[in-house]
Amino acid sequence: MSIYVGNLSYETTSDELSQAFGKYGTVKNVHLPTDRETGRMRGFAFVEMQADTEEDTAIEELDGAEWMGRTLKVNKAKPREERPARGSFDKRDRNSRRY
Secondary structure: OOEEEEOOOOOOOHHHHHHHHHOOOOEEEEEOOEOOOOOOEOOEEEEEEOOHHHHHHHHHHHOOOEEOOEEOEEEEOOOOOOOOOOOOOOHHHHHHOOO
16 A cells, blocks of 8 residues: 655655654655656655555544645555556547547
8 A cells, every 4th residue: 555645845855754654654665756847846745654554544643734834635545547658649539639
């Protein structure tokens, strides 16, 4: 399982998140996605902890908590949806798409 952490400050670091979540158990991994073009953090993260019980406790304690001047949105991460590659389309759908 992985935890989604939203509404983060753009200045948040993985070390800061590890410390915050470390109060509830062992943090295995922190991933801070960045924008491809600017390299700037996107305002959310994914945190993995050692045990599901630790993740459940962290979610319960941190969802809605104020951290670094922002109200956190913390919940179980949903599986990533499969999306078609950018710029590709099916030629059969050519008439149904607007350009």
